[in-house]
Amino acid sequence: MMLLRLACRWSSVTACCIHERLPVLEPRKVTMLGGYDGFHGAWCAGPELYLALKLGATVRVQIGYRMRLRMHSGSTPSRSLRFALRQMVEDRATAKKIFGKGSLEEQTVKVATNSVYGKLAQDVSERNGWGAWAEEMESIGGSSVTSPYHASMTTSLVRALLLAMANTIPILSVTTDGFITPVEEIEHFDCFGIANVFRAARRALVGDPTVWEIKHYQDDLVNFSTRGNVSLLEHGVLAKAGLKVPEEVERGTVAERRWFRDTALSLLGKIPNPYTSFPTFRELSRSVNRLDFHPVDRTPEVSTVDFDLKRQPLRGTLRVDVIDGNEMAGFDTCAWDSVDDYKHARGIAGHMQLVRYGTTGVDRPTGCLRTGHDWETWFKRFESARGRRIRTADSALLTELVAAHKAGLVVVDRLAVRVSVAQKVGWLSSLGMGEFTRAQWDHMSKKVRRSTVLRDADMDAVRAFADELNRGDGYV
Template identity: 30%
Template sequence: MRTLRTGNTHTFKIEPDHVGGRTQTATFPKEQVVSPPANKKKKKTASDHYLLIGFDTEYQVIDPVDAPAVRAGEAEAKNEVLSYQFCVKRISKNDEKGSPHKHSGIIIPEEGERIAIEDFIAFAIGAWSKAFPNETIPTNIYLVGHFTRADLPAFAEFQDSVRNWTSNIRNTFISVDHHMTLTVAFDAESETVFLVKLRDTMLLAPSNAKSLNHLGEIVGYQKLRLHDDPDEELRIKENMRELIATDWPQFRDYALRDAEVCVEYAERLIRQHAELFDKFELPITLTAFGQPLVLAGWKSAGLSETQVLGREAIKSRRFIKKLGHYRTDIEQPYLDRVHWEEAFVTETYHGGRNEQFMFGIAPEGDWRDLDLSSAYTTAMSMIGLPGWSKLEIFDDLASIRFTDLAFASVYFEFPDHIRFPTLPVRTQYGIVFPRKGLSNCGAPELWLARQLGAKLKLRRGIRVPVNHDVPIFKTFIQDCIKRRGQSPKGTFDNLFWKEVGNSTYGKTAQGLRKKRVYNLSQDEMQELPECKLTQPFFASFTTSYTRAVLGELLNSLPKEAQVFSVTTDGFLTTATDTHLTKALGKPLAQSFRTARIELVGDDNVVETKHAILQPIGWRTRGSATLKPGPADTNNIVLQKGGIKTSELMEGERENRHIVELFFNRTPDQKLVYTVGIGIKDMVRHDTDFVSRSVEKYLRMEFDWKRRPIDVRDEQVDFAGKTYRHLSFDTVPLEEV
């Protein structure tokens, strides 16, 4: 916990000198402050009233820094802070419509100076109370920014304060276990203590709407553009000092918008949280909604989380020296039988299938990018209640059904005619799908391999019987889909429920593959821990089933139906509707269809995401479009394969840039681009969020997950030029 003190009166400049240099003094009377009743015996609960303070900064960026020089103390990494913005709004649990009393403001610091965060908060509160003298001031505050990693360092004494009251999640600053206590002194004898918690709307945004512009659209704020030309807008954003000098009104409007969006979006989430859990508070991440909803659903169905997850509750009593007494904790380790097999099942857990089947210039045709409809959530809906106590070893692969919660290690060999072998083999370069080898996988893929005529030799297999009459995720997923469908696409409720449903799969896999992350408070790298829903049996089945459905579809297409690539839950193909109808009649696709009908009432197994006339590709997740499809469709397919482009480069312009990189690349060509300096360097070396230069080889060659055949030289006209390039098809590798 960080304790800060400040006075009750603050004076700051609210416009630059060249337009008058006007100042404002903000003082709020102590009689407006309403503190919660003191009750030390009462457990900490959410407040019914908050001040939401959205905040943002504008700064003139410096040239990219040399990270080693910063670490050695040879270079300072500080931007020029131009302004601080705030938007303050009081919200109450009982006021469903929300208070109309919202006040925004801006502070212009003296040249070369920075203001303290405690003075900024006190000034913002004072400015709001002056605007609304009849409103009471709650002492519980949410300080809300968007990508706080960029804005928090703009305050004075950043390095000292950040360690004491913030944590880091996904490379940004928030408060988790700690908070800021801000004491505002009215006079020598009276003061008020405010509790300040930091939140970041980037962690609360849907995965496909991370930008502040997207969040603004969700809450009814249109995007403010600084210029119609994207290149000029990027130049202006990189030279905000120039904008403040030439067009102060535009700078001010643009600067204030971010703080306003943060407040409105945060309020929507607080009210959503109160509606769902009767807790009037702002969670840390959007995924925090899904986990408790799943657990609550199990409880209402008469199921305990230990029963579903194969765990047991064990009480442990230990002496806490700091507290001076014993404390009883409840731990939930796996049951013995589950624990013994946990490591084995984790080895059968793999990610999505990602492969490039054609390199270079593909033939022209009617190419469609087809995705399985809500693949992971549909797969999860098929998991029944496990009978963990009856976990068994099996020795007969013929007895395995694709709906079983079963896992095995097998030697395999597919017939020569199989175009797309379906058993994954993990390598240091990711998973590959060779014709023969050793695979650790789940029941859906084992079943499919047998249907495709593969020879299998079982090394080891385990199975947990399940009661499919008691699906453990289905009700939750149905509820998310129902709620999502009640609102138009792009609205808050639609995007919220889509994200809550889709993100739950990730929680079942959290911590299975060891991942080290930086812990700010400990200043060290630590392994990402498991969460309450982590369960390798569920995660492995979900991904195995999705890969199996895709594998069945791919191998059911005739040879004349070309397949360009596959990415997690979709593939780019020239398959016609007739081809697809036949492929979708196979058992796995039919089970997927049945699950979709039960979930949403329609039988769409696949949906068309994009339609193009000619693709070009180089490696896994590396492809672009040579000839777009019809103008009234999503007519460009673009996967950059790790290549960084400008944040303002999008659509046809970005696609053209990537294609021209491919055709014009040279041996050992390097790209020089900038990325934000890491959060560890920021904390250790007291830097702002500055850019550092990165030099990286341009990797647009094939990744050898399959073997080239039919090597040829192809020619194509693109953007007014004629290009020739090596191109080829592929067949499976014989073995790793």
């Protein structure tokens, strides 16, 4: 058994797989990373190392721990937790049979069973809590059964199984312990041998080697983000991306599903997500500025329905669907090459969500990433030289057209005639691609500014645009 800190690089062959990278923890986010730039390694356990080698990775172990299994009678592994956990699984099944699914008795055993992992992992990564006596944050410490080995192997095995399955069948969305796929039968896949570990554990716990459980099925899926997907069918998936359902919408009904789907498809900016909170234990117990126990209404606006960019969108696969009259963009993804690229991408998305592109003024509305034009603008900003200001994809193309014309790379008939600059700028602004100002015109007369714009311009698109304008295709 192993615990390792390592860095991996995949060959060009396996780089085509959609889920083959290391999960890397960044502040408040977990991203999938494929390269070394800005990345110094990640902790993992033996199952992930095994899978990485199976997928053809070059692995560099930076720190490694090899552990010996405790054996009984010479050849039988200890498995000290198996008997207790099997008893809890049996007790839950009994409670469900006698008292019914969802009963207090069944839920009590369920919570106790699920808490086993929490106690095994308690304080493996140091956690602090509020100490009311000293009125300061203090380490919560480990439990009597804290075990870094059990904690890491439990999560490592699940991650390895999911990643192996993702390299076996197409997957639309994946979470901590499950995924959405168009493939109906998946039980027979061996997942590079990892599924056999789970089959053996299942057989020991419940006498059934079945690994996968179908939780939902549908033929009308709309997938917005990792934790935002919906079907209008009662047996379909519904994950609301943390959005609070209005009081007038009945929970557990098709109306709830319709509300979430319509809200996510029609949004133009951040979504109001009001909720009621209560003071924390720290606020209630401190001796100075102590708060009374009363509800507080909060009204934040969130962007949780937007794609979270844990993986890199591929521009060449950008497509647009129209659902219920609303446009929704989609694309394939791959692992990020570097932490810096991921941070840059998140920064662009955050700014587009904070203020809607193409708007001006002090009280600008919020934005989102939903339509094809939204994502074209994001791609243009991401791919452009650092420091270049991009308002929208259309306005960027307009600026590139003027820069190319002034540099002699293309000829735009309406810009080549002897008329005032004001008339030329007015004509550019009338094309429906955003306002083009006199200042922008003057900037494109400067060689340094022009070269910055042309450096990341798609000249084939610029030439095609110039040809359309010269032919008068849809333009006056």
